[in-house]
Amino acid sequence: TVLQHSLTLLLVLCVIPYTDAQTEKEFIKKHIRPLLNCNETMKEINGRGNCKYINTFILDEISNVRQVCMGDKFHHNNSQCYQSRKKFNIIECKVLNSSSPSCIYNRVNANKPIKITCDESNKPVHFGC
Ligand SMILES: *[C@@H]1O[C@H](CO)[C@@H](O)[C@H](O)[C@H]1NC(C)=O
Ligand SMILES: *[C@@H]1O[C@H](CO)[C@@H](O)[C@H](O)[C@H]1NC(C)=O
Numbered sequence: 001t002v003l004q005h006s007l008t009l010l011l012v013l014c015v016i017p018y019t020d021a022q023t024e025k026e027f028i029k030k031h032i033r034p035l036l037n038c039n040e041t042m043k044e045i046n047g048r049g050n051c052k053y054i055n056t057f058i059l060d061e062i063s064n065v066r067q068v069c070m071g072d073k074f075h076h077n078n079s080q081c082y083q084s085r086k087k088f089n090i091i092e093c094k095v096l097n098s099s100s101p102s103c104i105y106n107r108v109n110a111n112k113p114i115k116i117t118c119d120e121s122n123k124p125v126h127f128g129c
């Protein structure tokens with residue numbers, strides 16, 4: 001029925017903004033950047049009306065991140081989970097005030113190993129596992 005179709009569409013529209021990267025292309029858009037400004041870059045990540053609580057950016061080349069998918073698997077039930085041996089320069093953008101309509105972010109710099117989920121063809125598709 002039309003009602004069921006509209007409900008399905010509504011559900012799909014509600015769910016899409018909250019799913020994380022599923023392809024390497026999306027992973028790159030969400031997690032690979034040169035130096036960035038959290039407030040500005042997160043606008044791009046969030047799209048309209050969303051305010052993602054936290055997003056991590058890796059300040060490195062995608063080729064170096066792909067290397068992690070060739071390396072050590074992290075001992076975890078998710079068999080596609082990899083932890084890097086080397087440390088990466090990362091930036092975490094965390095919401096400062098989620099009730100602010102403009103979605104203001106705080107920035108935390110870190111240099112540490114990363115955990116990523118890789119697909120069957122050893123491409124990174126998700127930050128974290
Ligand atoms: C992970 O695997 C272990 C051993 O197979 C199992 O006991 C445990 O319940 C699993 N944990 C989750 C979260 O699936
Ligand atoms: C958060 O943002 C809301 C809406 O703009 C504002 O009223 C509130 O004072 C802010 N809180 C803090 C702790 O800045």
Ligand SMILES: *[C@@H]1O[C@H](CO)[C@@H](O)[C@H](O)[C@H]1NC(C)=O
Nearest residue numbers: 037038039104105106107108
């Ligand atoms: C984001 O903008 C707010 C308000 O203009 C500012 O206080 C904050 O420092 C900015 N965050 C970053 C990471 O630059």
